[in-house]
Amino acid sequence: MGATAAEIRSAPIPAASGRVLRRRLFDYFGWGLCALAFLLLSSAMIWILVVVFLRGFSALTWNVMTHVTEGTGGGLLNAIEGTVVLAFGGILLACPPGLAAGIYLAEFDRGRLAPVIRFLSDVLVGVPSIVIGYFGYVTMVVALGWKFSVAAGSVALAIISLPYICRTTEMSLRQVPRPLREAAYALGAGDGRVTMGICVPSALPGILTGILLALAISVGETAPLIYTAGWSSYLWTGHLTNEPVGYLTYAIWAFITEPFSSAHALAYAAAFFVTFFVLVISIVARAVLDENAGWRRLRSWERRKA
Amino acid sequence: MNFRRFTALLASVVAIVLVVIVVFLAAYAWPAVRLNGFHFLIDNSWNLGRQYGTPITVHGQEILPGAHYGILFLIAGTLLSTAIALAIAVPVGVGAALFLAEGVPPIMRSWLSFFVELLAAIPSVVFGLWGYVVVIPFLGHHLFPFMIKWLGFIPFFGGTPGSGYGLLTSGLVLTLMIVPLITATLRDALVSQPASLREAAVALGASRFETMWTVLMPAVRRVLIGSSILATGRALGETMAVLMVSGNALNILPNNIYQPISTMASFIVSQLDSAMQDPTGMAVRSLAEVALVLCLISIMVNGLARVLLYYEGRQAARIA
Numbered sequence: 001m002g003a004t005a006a007e008i009r010s011a012p013i014p015a016a017s018g019r020v021l022r023r024r025l026f027d028y029f030g031w032g033l034c035a036l037a038f039l040l041l042s043s044a045m046i047w048i049l050v051v052v053f054l055r056g057f058s059a060l061t062w063n064v065m066t067h068v069t070e071g072t073g074g075g076l077l078n079a080i081e082g083t084v085v086l087a088f089g090g091i092l093l094a095c096p097p098g099l100a101a102g103i104y105l106a107e108f109d110r111g112r113l114a115p116v117i118r119f120l121s122d123v124l125v126g127v128p129s130i131v132i133g134y135f136g137y138v139t140m141v142v143a144l145g146w147k148f149s150v151a152a153g154s155v156a157l158a159i160i161s162l163p164y165i166c167r168t169t170e171m172s173l174r175q176v177p178r179p180l181r182e183a184a185y186a187l188g189a190g191d192g193r194v195t196m197g198i199c200v201p202s203a204l205p206g207i208l209t210g211i212l213l214a215l216a217i218s219v220g221e222t223a224p225l226i227y228t229a230g231w232s233s234y235l236w237t238g239h240l241t242n243e244p245v246g247y248l249t250y251a252i253w254a255f256i257t258e259p260f261s262s263a264h265a266l267a268y269a270a271a272f273f274v275t276f277f278v279l280v281i282s283i284v285a286r287a288v289l290d291e292n293a294g295w296r297r298l299r300s301w302e303r304r305k306a
Numbered sequence: 307m308n309f310r311r312f313t314a315l316l317a318s319v320v321a322i323v324l325v326v327i328v329v330f331l332a333a334y335a336w337p338a339v340r341l342n343g344f345h346f347l348i349d350n351s352w353n354l355g356r357q358y359g360t361p362i363t364v365h366g367q368e369i370l371p372g373a374h375y376g377i378l379f380l381i382a383g384t385l386l387s388t389a390i391a392l393a394i395a396v397p398v399g400v401g402a403a404l405f406l407a408e409g410v411p412p413i414m415r416s417w418l419s420f421f422v423e424l425l426a427a428i429p430s431v432v433f434g435l436w437g438y439v440v441v442i443p444f445l446g447h448h449l450f451p452f453m454i455k456w457l458g459f460i461p462f463f464g465g466t467p468g469s470g471y472g473l474l475t476s477g478l479v480l481t482l483m484i485v486p487l488i489t490a491t492l493r494d495a496l497v498s499q500p501a502s503l504r505e506a507a508v509a510l511g512a513s514r515f516e517t518m519w520t521v522l523m524p525a526v527r528r529v530l531i532g533s534s535i536l537a538t539g540r541a542l543g544e545t546m547a548v549l550m551v552s553g554n555a556l557n558i559l560p561n562n563i564y565q566p567i568s569t570m571a572s573f574i575v576s577q578l579d580s581a582m583q584d585p586t587g588m589a590v591r592s593l594a595e596v597a598l599v600l601c602l603i604s605i606m607v608n609g610l611a612r613v614l615l616y617y618e619g620r621q622a623a624r625i626a
Contacts (some may be wrong), residue, residue, distance in 0.1 A: 037397070037398045101317035126539040126611075128603065
């Protein structure tokens with residue numbers, strides 16, 4: 001009773017039994033629900049972008065970018081300046097310890113300290129930003145007497161950026177192939193030279209992307225700034241303490257609840273600036289990290305060779 | 307000092323920051339903790355007392371007459387809105403992750419995933435703006451009355467729709483903020499499962515969806531649990547978006563899903579201004595106690611998630 005392959009292939013497919021039908025329905029139903037979930041998310045995303053960009057774009061005028069806030073109208077120059085100052089201040093403060101922690105975790109991951117730092121930095125990511133803001137209020141604004149100020153706001157933002165910089169630095173350094181380090185050590189370079197001269201330059205795109213992402217997060221934060229940076233309708237005069245500053249996210253929150261259309265326009269314009277900036281950084285980061293995937297390919301290639 | 311020591315010293319700043327936050331908050335809140343005791347968590351009244359009364363001394367602490375601090379309504383609001391968000395976000399996140407991992411052609415996969423995961427990059431206050439301007443009118447005027455008409459027989463689904471501010475609105479906005487976390491983590495885990503799992507399932511005659519559902523999903527179960535806990539942590543501490551859509555209820559426990567609530571995080575922002583008016587300072591210290599409770603909860607939640615994901619990582623390393 002030998003059946004050839006051709007006979008088997010051309011045998012009529014049995015009519016769908018109850019079981020087959022049930023399985024097919026399960027399949028369609030399952031994929032349908034999955035597609036629905038995806039549609040839900042992407043339509044929400046589109047809805048948000050449309051609201052922010054359409055309304056924000058129509059609220060943009062030259063005045064908004066060149067004048068300071070007057071009551072519930074005027075412009076956002078003070079807020080734009082404040083956001084830039086606070087975000088860069090936060091990044092400047094967060095970079096030394098954040099980069100050092102990333103380097104330590106990636107390069108010298110043998111001691112007892114590394115797992116502790118890694119765990120605590122992961123937990124720090126999850127601490128609500130308002131808690132960090134309140135901590136800043138209690139310690140810097142009240143106890144140290146800095147009042148609402150650039151210094152207090154920047155420190156709060158620095159605490160929020162720290163774990164992001166730390167983890168992205170660690171991950172980028174881990175993608176640098178091991179033979180590169182071995183070669184450098186074999187040539188007699190010390191820890192410092194191997195790390196700063198060989199590994200960090202190779203991992204630089206990833207590290208800079210991490211810093212950019214931390215900058216995006218700082219620009220979008222509101223809760224940690226409300227009670228550390230305060231709000232001001234004037235341009236910053238350069239004092240680090242005892243002088244509140246304005247920032248864009250505050251304008252969104254405070255002005256949209258005002259009953260005046262001039263205030264609403266400012267809120268939409270601020271939302272436009274913040275969202276646009278954050279999206280541009282996300283897209284740049286995405287492009288750089290994809291490029292960086294080259295290291296990953298190299299590593300898997302080496303593993304196959306070994 | 308050699309380079310290694312130097313980086314270790316700078317790196318320990320990251321670890322010390324968290325400890326410092328908890329210690330300083332606890333120290334500042336300590337008089338309030340002494341005064342409020344355990345009733346802080348189970349009483350449902352936040353009352354600053356009579357502003358111009360002569361301060362009285364209770365339990366060795368100076369407070370305004372009539373002042374009482376209990377945050378049961380905040381705990382209820384925080385937990386309920388997070389629960390609603392999680393109940394919607396987990397199925398939606400799983401569905402979207404399955405769709406992105408298997409349901410779209412590989413060329414489109416990375417860009418579609420990126421688009422959906424961009425939701426996580428949108429700042430909280432922009433979510434709040436969107437919720438305040440378009441979602442609340444839509445829910446209050448259209449969806450909520452519709453839901454009450456057709457789903458009103460289910461407990462907590464009936465009642466009056468209100469203006470759109472409230473528990474369900476907060477839950478829905480929180481959902482969108484935490485879904486990308488679940489989707490991104492889960493999609494990565496699904497894509498990186500060993501091909502042999504897939505091949506074995508297909509060889510046994512499973513269809514593509516059956517392969518995903520019965521073989522790959524159980525394999526990434528721990529990742530799903532870990533990322534859901536991380537998402538819970540994010541939802542518990544979310545401030546600005548909730549502040550703008552929750553209705554900021556005071557001392558009210560919601561008795562249906564349309565009623566205004568307040569969460570611990572948003573309460574801190576909305577109340578600090580009035581708390582500063584208290585000449586004894588006890589209101590500000592009690593708010594610090596709220597922040598302390600929130601901080602400890604999020605540390606526990608995140609610690610748990612990290613431990614789970616850490617073991618998952620070790621398991622994956624063993625398989626590879």
